[in-house]
Amino acid sequence: MTVNEAYLIYFSPTHTSKQVAEAIVHGTGIKNILPINVTQQIADEIVIPASALAVIVVPVYGGHVAPLAMERLRYIRGVDTPTVLVVVYGNRAYEKALMELDAFAIPHGLKVIAGATFIGEHSYSTDKHPIAVGRP
Incomplete structure (x- = not known):
């Protein structure tokens, strides 16, 4: 099967998750990218086809x-x-977060083919108290 479109779905209050998401999709070489930003609002009912x-x-x-x-x-x-x-975590630990996301995906008709964790700049990072600055 040829996949020629990607649904880029992210929740990213500090824009770190968005940066990671964009880099991953860019790495696939897929040109038709449909971004779905759920940071500010619930996504409308979306059914993603098996060909994406x-x-x-x-x-x-x-x-x-x-x-x-x-x-x-x-x-x-x-x-x-x-x-x-x-899942993107701020230099502490992701613990069971990836498993929680997997538990969401399966009953929603999403066939998990890969999972990853990335360290990002911690959401509490400031100039005075930097935590994982500049990541990803």
């Missing part, structure tokens, strides 16, 4: 997927859609 690639990137807070991110993803569905799951 879904890339879902969310931040980790306290070792879990940000609860608001999970809520905002709830109307996204696939049809045995190949999916890459990614």
Whole structure:
């Protein structure tokens, strides 16, 4: 099967998850990219076809997927859609966040083909108290 479009789905209050998501999709070479930013609002009912690639990137807070991110993803569905799951954490630990995202994906018709974790600049980072500055 040839995949010629990617759904780039992200929750990114500090824009770090968005940067990681864009880099991953760019690396696939897929030119037709459909961004779905769920940072500010719940996604409309979306059904992603099996002929597309879904890339879902969310931040980790306290070792879990940000609860608001999970809520905002709830109307996204696939049809045995190949999916890459990614969690971005701020230099602490991602603990079970990737497993939580996987538990969301499977009953929503998303066929997980890969998962990844990335360290990003911590959301609490400031000039006075830098934490993982400049990442990713």
